[in-house]
Amino acid sequence: MIKKVKNALSGNAEEYHSDLLDPKVITRAEHGISRKDISDNALKVLYRLNSAGFDAYLVGGCVRDLMMGLHPKDFDVVTNATPDEVKDLFKNCRLIGRRFRLAHVVFGREIIEVATFRGHHQSAPEDKSKKSAEVLGKQNQEGQILRDNVFGSIEEDAERRDFTVNAMYYRVTDYTVTDFANGMQAIQNKRLELIGDPETRYREDPVRMLRAVRFAAKLEMEISPTSADAIHEHGNLLSNIPPARLFEEVIKLFISGQGLKTFELMQEYDLIQPLFPQLAPLLVDPESRETQFIKQMLINTDNRINTGQRVTPAFMYAAMLWYPIEEHCQKLMDEAGLNHFDAFNIAVNDVLHRQIQRIMIPKRFTTTMREIWLLQLRLPKRFGRRAYQMLEHARFRAAYDFLLIRGQIEGGTLLELADWWTEFQEVSADKRKRMLVKLREAEGSPARRPRRRQKSKKPSAS
Template sequence: MVFKGIKKRVKHFLNRNTDTAFNNAEPVIVSRDKHPVSRKQISNNALKVLYRLESAGFEAYLVGGCIRDILLNHNPKDFDIATNAHPEQVHKLFRNSRLIGRRFRLVHVHFGREIIEVATFRANHPEDTKPVAQIKGQHKSATSNTGMLLRDNVYGTVEEDAARRDFTANALYYSISDFSIHDYGQGLKDIENRTLRMIGEPSVRYQEDPVRMLRAVRFAAKLDFDIEEATQAPIPEMGKLLLNIPSARLFDEALKLFQSGHAEQSFRLLREHQLFRFIFPEADELLNEDEPGFIERLILCTCQNTDKRIAEDKPVTPIFLFAAFLWPKVQQHWEEQKAFMPPVPALTKAAQLVLDQQVKVTAIPKRFSTAIKEIWDLQLRLQRRNGKKAFQLLDHPRFRAAYDFILLREQAGENLDGLGVWWTDFQNSDDNAKQKMASKAGHPRRGKRPSGKPSNNRYKNRSRSRKPKDSAPKSSD
């Protein structure tokens, strides 16, 4: 059971009726002797921030995911703090801090590579959405015409802050003053039942911030929770609100979904709740027509390999993920472009067309998009391995990623005529064996695509035409 250490000790608290907890502003308070959260499990830097805020006369709580993860016997990576101190007051207390954000004003306290995020208690905006923030240059209205929050800097109490959090499992506050846990919305009960429940009316909360739909999927995948029925019901209909989210923010959310160790389950849930199309629209379109199932297998293999690397504490990069997710659309455009140009420029053109569409949705940084195009380009070049070309390709900085991508395509069921095996053997051979392999490797059949399927290349049998020479000498006139 998830709650081995806490279930018995707080059972009497979990049975209390807290349906009206937010209205009455009365949290369930679990004292230190009745919960398993220990300061030994909390970052020393987070404790330093908590103690300094308290010694300065402010309220200070460790809040959200870190408390939830400790209760679930997970190792939290981030430690967030909520306080009644305003951002400018927090900034004055810590010389190693920075004020960040406009829509949501925060303080980041830096301890080397670790950042402790400190947020001031938030309250709801006035219903008339009059300007209430003091930050220069902010929009005069608190919400857009779709109901999305444009700024969120109305400060309030801890009770008001809890009511504004997204899910009940994230509305847990650990008090540094007496080490108790304050539960404002049956979060402990929902954690025990492995249920993800939205605080407040889900449709309104999604309208305030459509990214909460992606967060619902991400937390359900990460925690192996079920999304409560009322929380998931509006998602398919309201998913289109994600079209209003800046592409840079959606790129960040995509990384959280697919690079946190639960990519496979995230993909399955995104498809189930009809949200994948708002992150990878062209890939989703092809998935709906994917009768052989190759595209789905390619994405699932990519997700599984990524999850495995993270589990083994190996580095991962969005380059490989985006290259795999977008590759089927590149192949489709490639076939179309080869009717007008040779294979190499056709592939370059296809790659650019796909990336130009994707960056409108998720703003892929140039350093990533350049590397993605190199991996795609090498899918064709890795076939041309005769003579010195094999040795030159082996030294290419993107060779390893391109080789892994070849293996991934074969793993998903694409027929590449043993290309992955050849390159595996080539890398594992001595110099003499490499020379023999390279000398025996022939050129790929002209007009043949990497999947092994022939293309209608109009250049295939095209011969050069030469202007006939005149047999008679030119006149000297």
């Protein structure tokens, strides 16, 4: 297919060749999208851009979800206005990003992300005084896009989208949806397919492999064979992604309400190794305690998210790294002759340091992770006032939930300990005292008698 299009930003007509796009206009009568299902703030952004003479569309996941009858969590807008022009229109706008220059229009807690139509990277013009695509857009030797501020037309933008289901554009002026890559057919077939050559697209941005498994789990779709085969071959490219960006992507993977499905797909496509290299060797056996522990954690996390309860990434990361810490701790005890407490603390530092090289976990989460881990050593110590003090600890509930999963998977004394703490939280104060007495008797430890304070003798007068 060859199209004659006009670059909306430069104003220069150019030949645009594409056999990847087959645009179809879906009228209001043919789709189920209603403005009632769209964020009021997103509509404000669309209307203001249109009033200023710019083209503006809802695009990507929000349109896909609306077409599938789902409720989008956020709304993204695409336009032919540049980021600076968007900022001029909205006082509540901030520009972010270097790799992708974006405008965030802030309405309290809701952020409407506004992007400019992306264009194709081109060779530098002869006139060196002009900014070239090589300056605005940059790729490394492996084809990964390092900078992508090349602006273009809506057709180019559609071709630059990752999956066919994400190349649908909703226009509020006439309520139509332009489907550039047969996204509706992909929805009907429940098939997730990349736009363009999978190897090239994964090299441009390896995170697309993570997005593939996340969308497949969320939308209950099958990844097309060509898109799936390339994941096995290029998963190692994820090591080129900055650790800070991977932190955000991993949160989307596992704290989305479909964490277990996503995890199983990641195992299928060998994507655990590039993200959690210390954990991956422990998951070879699907029946191992390590695998079952991660799955149970994700089942619990999914249940909490899907019932409207809060979760923290710290708990998920604490679970992912628990058995690598245990294994490294045992190795230090065997090889260096360290006691368990010292070996455990060194293992925590070593495992965290290695993981942060791959995924940059913020300190506010690593602090909580450390507390959850260290409380696993304190939970068995319940004599005297320790049990009561433990209940008052800020991280007790998270540590208890962590222990509960360990007990469910490993059984034995861990399960007994978890059951004891379950009962101790629920019973009356008198019952708690009896539980502690019974525990002391079972351990064979005599009850301590309270010390009597000895009166100090006054020195006799000489």
